[in-house]
Amino acid sequence: EAQVTQNPRYLITVTGKKLTVTCSQNMNHEYMSWYRQDPGLGLRQIYYSMNVEVTDKGDVPEGYKVSRKEKRNFPLILESPSPNQTSLYFCASSFLDNSPLHFGNGTRLTVT
């Protein structure tokens, strides 16, 4: 089944404790992206990647890192999480021809 898989689904952590949210897709998509969803703000892009070893900042990249060492994986790293990063995070992927995005089921992160 074609899908985007994020883990974990839920994560509660404390300020400053490094964490990684994994994202994997099995559709051979070149394009992958991370979004955060906050009430009243819709989805805002954090980082995106056009292919292996090619990443770039989205609209709200501060406090986040990403890497794209393999085509299928695009982990989101929070080196020192802060409470304002409490949010619902989505990974998405697509082909590079402006195809619709395929979304994972989301990761709800709480930073206390």
Next chain:
Amino acid sequence: AQSVTQPDIHITVSEGASLELRCNYSYGATPYLFWYVQSPGQGLQLLLKYFSGDTLVQGIKGFEAEFKRSQSSFNLRKPSVHWSDAAEYFCAVGAREYGNKLVFGAGTILRVKS
């Protein structure tokens, strides 16, 4: 700057009634447009998309949307709402000039009353 506006934060309709969710965009390029639906605890699922051609597009679950360039709008419609349509709906806009980047609206929460 590119922007997408969904004027209605919440909408409540009776089951069986018609539905229209509004989406307006501001874009400096020829846009392509999507509607996504998000059920509680789920990711976003594509309902329909417009790239070019016929301005009335059909999607899944009986939804349709009409692209009106003169009004910069891409409103989502359904003739008869079912209780299972209760969800949050997002309009998203992109353009070839901006690669695969999509700009999302803030979403509209649809409630269906029986």
